[in-house]
Amino acid sequence: MSGTDILRVNALKVHFDVGRAPGGGRKIVHAVDGVDFTVRRGSSFGIVGESGSGKSTIAQAIMRLVPITDGSVYLQEHQISGLEGQSLRDVRGKFQMVFQDPFSSLNPRKKARAAIREPLDLLDIGEARGRDGVAEDMLTAVGLHREAGRLFPHQFSGGQRQRLCIARALASRPELIVCDEPVSALDVAIQAQILNLLRQLQADMGLSYVFISHDLAVVQYICDDVAVMYLGEFVETAPAKSLFASAKHPYTWSLMSAALSPENERGTLAKRPLLGGEPPSPTAPPPGCRFAARCPFATDRCRAEKPALRGFGGGHKVACHYAGELEPPLPELKAA
Amino acid sequence: MMKSDPMTDTLPPQAEVAPPPAAKPDHPMRETMKIFLRNKSAAGGLILLLAILFATVFGPSMYGVDPLEMVWVPLSPPGDGTPLGTDYIGRDILAGVLVGGRVTLIVGAVSAIMTIVIGILVGAFAGFFGGRTDVALMKFTEFFQVLPSLLLAMVLVTIFAPSLFTIILAIGIVGWAQVARLTRAEFMRIGNLEYVKAARAAGAGNAYLMFRVILPGSLPPIIVASALVTGSSILFEAGLSFLGLGDPNQLTWGLIIGQNQNYLLDAWWTVTCPGVAIFLTVLAISLIGDGINDALNPRARKRA
Amino acid sequence: MTAQPFLEIRNLTVELPTDSGPIKVLDDISLAIRRGTTMGVVGESGCGKSMTALAIMRLLPPGFKITSGQILLDGEDITDVPDARMRELRGNEISMIFQEPMTSLNPVFTVGEQIAEAVRQHQGLDTGKAEQRAIEMLKAVQIPGAEARLNSYPHEFSGGMRQRVMIAMALACQPRLIIADEPTTALDVTVQAQIFALMRELQQETGTAIMLITHDLGAVAEMADDVAVFYAGWRIESGPAAEILRRPSHPYTSGLMSCTPRLRLGASAAEGGAALREIAGMVPQLGKMPVGCRFAPRCTRADGYCRTNVPKDVIVGPQHTAMCWKAEEEALA
Structure with missing residues (x-):
């Protein structure tokens, strides 16, 4: 690990056994299914996604609150995914967590x-x-x-x-704080106070954050790097500036199109291409691209062959067969 | 350092955000106590129980009559030589009730404590660890729940010879299942709250989580249940003694009733006096239990 | 515009008696919802926005009482109509959609039974017709395979689908007003967008009025014709949504605007982006309200006068009113 990285997550998998499957065998929820990322010292790494995407499970896996099925988590030189008991307690002080619901x-x-x-x-x-x-x-x-x-x-x-x-x-x-939706239970006015506090503490103490949220605007405000998560996998990951300037994955676009803003005209959403349906079950993820069932651009190839994360320069990676070839539905993204 | 922050130009110093420190920290228990004492029937129950305790602890020496001694004409009614009359061999009923209360209350209290300790332990392990541990412990619990409890207690007492110890053991063994179920449910509910995860993330181990984090939170319903368990333990002991399965060497309210049951129609006081004592004790404990329940139940708390 | 509004609340006050005297949970609230339009009601938790909805439905929690004011539904004051009449109005004229679609559906009946039951009770349809209506409604809220889903139980639906069922139930009796209390707060953003699109579409078809209670100014911009902003039991600003979101008159409304993080896409994403403004402090506790303007302790523009005198609701533009001394000064200047 290079000296500037505080956290490195390699091929992290968290699967939950939730009982017998109707057709025999076990029902396994693929909550997190192979994610890699690193967090630079003093920076904030944001993970965005909808409920059930597995973003909170990543937070809990880093904190060792759920069993890790496969992969490793390194905090500096400590492989925290392999520690137990006292040796885990010895490093716990270096990474702490803030939860969603302050009540x-x-x-x-x-x-x-x-x-x-x-x-x-x-x-x-x-x-x-x-x-x-x-x-x-x-x-x-x-x-x-x-x-x-x-x-x-x-x-x-x-x-x-x-x-x-x-x-x-x-x-x-601690050097790292994992924040799991720290402002989503708060009123807007209070939300701004807490976000500013987190930013200011980071500046004063050199903290690093893993910041989990469903709200793109909040993530943009806090984070230096962002990963967009869908059904247990990262579909797009990039430095925040690059992601919000030129997002390339259709799922990221649909999150952006669904975002509300006080400046929007009435009925703005109606004019935007909206995503239909809801995420498929994480117990039986589809064989090809996991987003294919809801993706307006999906082809037979997408349904059969799983796309890998491909680099587009500057640390911008996208898991889509047609990334870079598709026309973004939002005019702001086209200009960039 | 916050004042100099350019981004928060609408902000007064953050310290003002804090509530003015209250004169006295408002401890949840203190508030519960207040609500409890404001409840008339609960306070009445508490006074009644304290009076009964006082009478059984200090009563015998103040009254000074040996309850096992023949002191007067057998089956003489109250007021005729003795305040509450005498039994079939001329023993003073009042003395018997005062002394018998000691053992009755001790049996009630000790077996209730046993019930609660076993129940909490079984329920805590089942609820905290879940999975196979839970299944195994709950099957075990169900086994005790489906057995007819009085019958089981009778069998136990008959096998091991009726002594105070076996009676307490019998009552404890037949009563804990309910407490275990309750504890398990509370552990499952609280175990899912974020503050438990937060404690684990802060470095807490299983024992700390179970007994320092989750248990205190699940105590309110257990406290209420234990009041009821104490009441029913007293009734249980009386029942056993009445059936002649009590410890013959220990004078209890149940034993007095049991020994005098044949004279019920001729000498009502021999049975009624210890009976009323049992009734008042159980009533007092139930009132206290209800009061605690109301005080701990947030819906009963009227807060704006 | 000149026509009588469908729902008009005039000087409504709701009190909760406590040991230390009554607390005004809603204090002299007035607002009007025009036929077929959407009124956004915004504010922080505890500001009284949900309480207003419950007062309209006459479902106030025990202890809370309407002590003055009128609620006019199509000209009829419903604050003191008999319970029987109120039951008739609930469902037929007004229906409500709640935040949590899981807990507001009965888990032991199929959704078909629940919708049909509502129709039977309120419109007196027979069983066969009621079921027919239930299928129509499920189709209207775009639930795929409506006939088959009729026999599903609530737990067999996802959160978004459950909220569609709730909307279907609310619409089944063709009410003229739907009160939606944070209908999308428990849902994902992509599902929220679907639900909003659906609500707008259905409104255009049926001409029902909507009262949308939300904490999100973005939702107001998307959905509302008019908006009422609540703060600590007061309705501090109201008027056309487009006007208020562009030119808020009350410092609280402009505070809310500036503390909402904005998504910046494309070219603007590369710039650093301004720091969020905050509204300092917090909402005063009920029963410990400041003497003058309730927002004064948090207001950057407040002066001594604001802190001691309760502001009046003044007209600051066409159909636009605000309860603020400073806004009044500006309107007069």
Whole structure:
């Protein structure tokens, strides 16, 4: 791994056994089916996709919250996918997580200060006596009052709770934070506060983020590199600027066409080519391109032969047989 | 450092975002306590139970009559020489009720604790690990649930000779299945909440997750259930004693009723007095259980 | 435009009695929805937008009471009609679509039974006709294989399909107003786009009015003719959607506009993109409302006068009103 990379994920697969299949054998959900990516130190790597695409499973696999079926995850020199027990705990402090729902991700029985110092207690980081002080420093770092540490989670608003969760993730001085939809449960006004806080903490502390979201606009605001995920696989991955300037995969286009904006004219969506249908089941992914069933450009080749990620220069990779040949449906993308 | 941030030009210093620190942290338990005590029937139940405890702990020495001694004419009614009358061999009923309460309450409490501990352990492992562990433990639990409990307890007590220990053991063994089911359901529900994942991501191991993270969250319904279990344990013990399967060396309310059952029609006080004692105790415990339930149930909490 | 609006809310106040006196959950709300148009109702959680919908449906949670004001449905004040009349109105005149399509369908009946039941109850059709109607409705919401899906249970549908079923149920009795409370919040963006397209199409066919409750200004731009912005139990701005989204008068509305991240595609993606503005602080708690303007503590333009005096709803443009002292000054200038 080169010195500038903080996280490297190789051919990661996470499959879940969900019981007997009707025709005999087991029913296997291919939640994540072979993804590769690296996160540069101090940068944010965004993963966008719809529900069921497997984006949250990647987050949980990195955090070792779900069993990894195949592949490896390296945090700097540590192969965290192979660690167990104490040796895993020894490196846990370096990577932490912020969850989607600030209401269910805090233990209702723990005061804010105890919640923030919990990782330090569990991982035995630093002097026990100094941990309350660390917790209070973290509270101020996320824009809360030091004294707020004496309160219980239910005494905070949603936005403040998410600040608490961030403070907790920061306590062990991690280098990488995995953020799983950290703003999607929040009101718009609060969402902006949290996004700006995440950006500012990154600048101040040199943090790296894996940032999971379903919202392209939010990902564009936060991330340096982006992967678009569909049914367990990356269909397009590129530096953010390149992706939003010249996306090449039909699925990425359909996400972009479906995005709403306050500036849009009334009925804008009706004029855009919209994707029909819904993703097929991840238990029995189709043999060819997984997007073929919904893709307006799909041919017999797409249904039979699986496209690999191909490079288009500048780190822009697309998994589509016809990438670069197709006409994007959005005028903005054509110009670029 | 936030103030100098150019991007947040509409922002006052972030520290003002924090709520003003409350004078006293509002602990959830403290609030529960307040709601509990505001509930009249629950507070009444608590007072009643405290009175019963006081009477059984200090009553015998204050009253000073030996409950096993023949002190007066057999089967004399209340007020005629003794406050609550005497039984068929002339023993003082009041003394019996006061002393018998000790053993009854101890049997109730200890067997309830046993029931709850076994139930929580089985339920916690089943709910936390799921899969095959869950299937195996739940089959085991079902086995105990389908057995007729009084019959099982009778068989156990008859096999192992009726002593206080075997009676407690019998009540514990037949009662834990319900608690186990409840605990398992709570563990499954809470185990799926994000704060449990968050704790794991922060480095928590299985034991910590089970007993420090999930268990405290699942306690409210278990506490309510244990109040009910205590009540039914007392009834169970009384039932066994009444059937003559109690420890003959230990005076309990059930034993007094059992020994005097033949005189029910001629001397109602011999059976009624310990009966009322059982009734009041179980009532007090049920009222407390209901009160705890209301206090812990968020829907009952009126918050704007 | 001059015709009487289909639904008109006049000075509606909803209170919740508490130990420390009544709390006004909705305070003097007025809004009007014209026939066949869509009214977007926007605001943050707890601002009273869903409460307004529940007040219209007369489904307020226990304890909440309408203490003053009128809700006129086609000229009839429905705040105090008998329950029987209200049941007639729900379903026939007004129906509601909820956020979570899974929990709002009954899991033990097939979707066909549920749609047919609604039609039977409200329109008195016999069983055969009701089933026919159910098939028509499933076709109308573009569920493939409608006849076959009639006998499916809700859990056999995906989230998007379930929301289509909800819309089919809502439309089955040809209501003249549909209240949609965050109908796409639980759905994926591509499915959201499908549902919005469907709602617009059906509206053009049936001429029903829609009250779209949402937190997303993008959804308002896509769907709404008019918009009402709610904040802390007040309706602080209302008017034509195009006008308000282009020239918001209330600082809260413009704040919401500037804190919504925008997708920048093509050439503009290469530029760095401006940092998001924030609205500082948070919504005041019910029962701890500021004395003057409720938005004043978070407002960059507020002065001493704003903090002590409750603003009036003033006209700032054609059909465009705002509750803001500063907007009033500007309108007069």
